[in-house]
Amino acid sequence: MERTLLVLKPDATMRRGVGAAVFERIFEALPDVTPLGFVERGVPKALAEQHYAIHKGKFFYPWLIQFIRVGKVVATILEGDNIVKRLRNVLGATFVEKAEPDSLRGKYGLVGGVNVAHASDEPDNAEKEIALWTRRTSLDIRSEGRGPLMAYIEKWRGTPIKATKQIREYCGEYAKLYSNRTLYKDLIAEQLIEECPDWPMRKIRSLADALLGNMDLDKQKA
Ligand code: ADP
Numbered sequence: 001m002e003r004t005l006l007v008l009k010p011d012a013t014m015r016r017g018v019g020a021a022v023f024e025r026i027f028e029a030l031p032d033v034t035p036l037g038f039v040e041r042g043v044p045k046a047l048a049e050q051h052y053a054i055h056k057g058k059f060f061y062p063w064l065i066q067f068i069r070v071g072k073v074v075a076t077i078l079e080g081d082n083i084v085k086r087l088r089n090v091l092g093a094t095f096v097e098k099a100e101p102d103s104l105r106g107k108y109g110l111v112g113g114v115n116v117a118h119a120s121d122e123p124d125n126a127e128k129e130i131a132l133w134t135r136r137t138s139l140d141i142r143s144e145g146r147g148p149l150m151a152y153i154e155k156w157r158g159t160p161i162k163a164t165k166q167i168r169e170y171c172g173e174y175a176k177l178y179s180n181r182t183l184y185k186d187l188i189a190e191q192l193i194e195e196c197p198d199w200p201m202r203k204i205r206s207l208a209d210a211l212l213g214n215m216d217l218d219k220q221k222a
């Protein structure tokens with residue numbers, strides 16, 4: 001039986017309704033899956049760097065390490081037939097704009113690489129990532145994950161998800177001229193408040209900053 005590592009990124013954990021919707025959809029689309037372990041926690045720099053070691057040196061690496069550490073993540077292990085590929089299909093393509101509209105990234109992703117979740121890309125890497133996360137965190141392959149995930153869905157479903165479109169528009173506007181950064185950060189943070197009910201403004205602003213930071217990467221490339 002195959003296993004994969006699923007890590008909800010801060011855009012999905014802070015937007016609580018998105019986190020709940022993501023797990024709901026996964027259970028719906030992959031009813032045979034067995035979740036093993038559950039952890040909600042911040043990602044220390046060393047873990048972030050090990051997890052994303054394969055991207056070290058790439059232009060987006062510093063941004064990525066910063067983004068994954070903006071808020072807590074939720075990590076779980078999913079077990080099932082061919083689960084690595086099937087989970088990646090439900091998640092959708094890497095970039096929000098390229099992801100199929102009804103995939104999780106296409107539906108809930110905010111912009112570019114601010115894309116809801118990490119899922120291992122092949123079985124060998126999945127086992128390496130699972131080894132890393134179970135060594136470095138309390139994620140425990142021997143404990144059942146369905147209960148905690150159901151409780152998570154129960155707790156947060158119903159939290160409004162209504163700002164996706166507006167935030168995407170703000171990001172697009174910002175990237176036309178790359179000016180008024182502070183203004184766009186404020187506008188985006190304001191949209192996020194209702195979606196992130198238990199997060200302090202400081203964190204919400206860091207998330208908004210990570211969105212604009214992702215846009216800034218495209219400017220550097222252009
Ligand atoms: P995936 O998460 O689909 O496996 P990768 O492993 O290629 O994608 O990249 C890891 C993460 O790094 C992506 O999910 C995304 O958040 C970010 N990322 C990758 N490429 C870029 C890029 N060109 N610009 C911004 N962010 C990127």
Ligand code: MG
Nearest residue numbers: 118119120121
């Ligand atoms: Mg990857």
